[in-house]
Amino acid sequence: MNLLESLRYLAALAEHRHFGRAAQACHITQPALSNAIRALEDSLGATIVRRGRQYEGLTPEGELALAHAHRLLHEAEGLRQALASRAGAPAGRLTLGVVPSAEPVAARFCALLQALHPGLQPVLRSLSSPEIEAGLDALAIDLGLGYTDRPEVRQRQLAVWPQYEERCHLLTAAGPGDGAAEAPFRFGPPVSWREAAALRLALLTPDMHFRALADEAFASAGVAPRPALETNSVLALLMAVQPGAAGGLAAVLPGALVSVARSRPGLVARPLASPVLRTPIGFLTSAGGRPTLALQAALAVAERDDWRALVAAHSGALEGADPAAGPFSA
Incomplete structure (x- = not known):
C-alpha cells in the first residue's frame, strides 16, 4: 500500500x-x-x-x-516543490479557497500568479467562509481569500494580508430615461438600502456571509426585503438582471461582481448608501505549518504594485477605475 x-x-x-x-x-x-x-x-x-x-x-x-493526512500531504507537497523548484522559479500546486463574492478577483490573481511563475499550478476552489477557515487550519488549502473581520479568523489565529474593502452596489437595467438597453454600462448615483428594499430583488441565499452583511444593512435602515430570487451562485445573481426586461429584477452585488457586469450593456450600478457598507477582504494563511514555495511566491505577488492596482480596479473599490487598464483585465 x-x-x-x-x-x-x-x-x-x-x-x-x-x-x-x-x-x-x-x-x-x-x-x-x-x-x-x-x-x-x-x-x-x-x-x-x-x-x-x-x-x-x-x-x-x-x-x-x-x-x-492533510498535514502529511502538505509536507509532501512542500518537499516536491523544494526539489522541483529552481531559484526564482517556484513550481508545484497552490490551492486557493475563495468566498464566492471575491471569485473574479481570485481568478485574476491566479492568472497573474501563473503568468509570473509558469511552473505553478493554481487550483481555485469556491468555498464558504467557515470552509476556508477550517481548510486553512487543517492545511487542506494553502491560501484563502475572504472576509478578514470574522471572529473565527481571530480565534484560529489566521494570518491576514489585507487586499481591499468590499462595497455593495445595486445593479439594475437601464430605464427609459437612461437610454436604450444597448447603452454602455454606467455608474449611477447612490441609492439607499430602504429604496432598494422596495424593488424586486435578487439576493444571495441566507447561508452566505455577504447576504448576512446585506441583511444587517437592510435592518439598520429599518426594512426587511422580500427577495424575488435567491441563489448561491454569483453568476446567477449577475445574470438575473436582464437589460431591457420590463419589471425585471435588481440585484445587490459585491463590488468585485460589478467589474464583471461592466462588460454588459444596458446596466446601471449604483452604490448602496445609508448605511455605506465596507467590509475588509484579504488573503488568509494558516498560522501553523511551513509555507510551501508556491505559497511564498503567491504572497509575494499579493504585495506587488501591479497587483494592487489591478485589485483596486476590479474589486469595486474605485468606481471610476478603468477595468481595461493593466494586464489580465478580461
Whole structure:
C-alpha cells in the first residue's frame, strides 16, 4: 500500500463526499479508490469511513486520520516543490479557497500568479467562509481569500494580508430615461438600502456571509426585503438582471461582481448608501505549518504594485477605475 496515495484518496473522498467523484478527481476507478481506503483502514486498524448504500461521512477515527493526512500531504507537497523548484522559479500546486463574492478577483490573481511563475499550478476552489477557515487550519488549502473581520479568523489565529474593502452596489437595467438597453454600462448615483428594499430583488441565499452583511444593512435602515430570487451562485445573481426586461429584477452585488457586469450593456450600478457598507477582504494563511514555495511566491505577488492596482480596479473599490487598464483585465 502506498500510504501517501491512500491519504490523498481519503482527502479527496472527504472533499467530494462521493466515492465516484473522488475517484474521478484522483484519476482512478471507483473500485480502486474503495480498495485503497479499505487497505488504509486495515493498516490503521480502525474503520475511518461510514458506509451505507453510499458515502455517509467519516468516523471519529476517520476525522483524526484526515487531519493527519492533510498535514502529511502538505509536507509532501512542500518537499516536491523544494526539489522541483529552481531559484526564482517556484513550481508545484497552490490551492486557493475563495468566498464566492471575491471569485473574479481570485481568478485574476491566479492568472497573474501563473503568468509570473509558469511552473505553478493554481487550483481555485469556491468555498464558504467557515470552509476556508477550517481548510486553512487543517492545511487542506494553502491560501484563502475572504472576509478578514470574522471572529473565527481571530480565534484560529489566521494570518491576514489585507487586499481591499468590499462595497455593495445595486445593479439594475437601464430605464427609459437612461437610454436604450444597448447603452454602455454606467455608474449611477447612490441609492439607499430602504429604496432598494422596495424593488424586486435578487439576493444571495441566507447561508452566505455577504447576504448576512446585506441583511444587517437592510435592518439598520429599518426594512426587511422580500427577495424575488435567491441563489448561491454569483453568476446567477449577475445574470438575473436582464437589460431591457420590463419589471425585471435588481440585484445587490459585491463590488468585485460589478467589474464583471461592466462588460454588459444596458446596466446601471449604483452604490448602496445609508448605511455605506465596507467590509475588509484579504488573503488568509494558516498560522501553523511551513509555507510551501508556491505559497511564498503567491504572497509575494499579493504585495506587488501591479497587483494592487489591478485589485483596486476590479474589486469595486474605485468606481471610476478603468477595468481595461493593466494586464489580465478580461
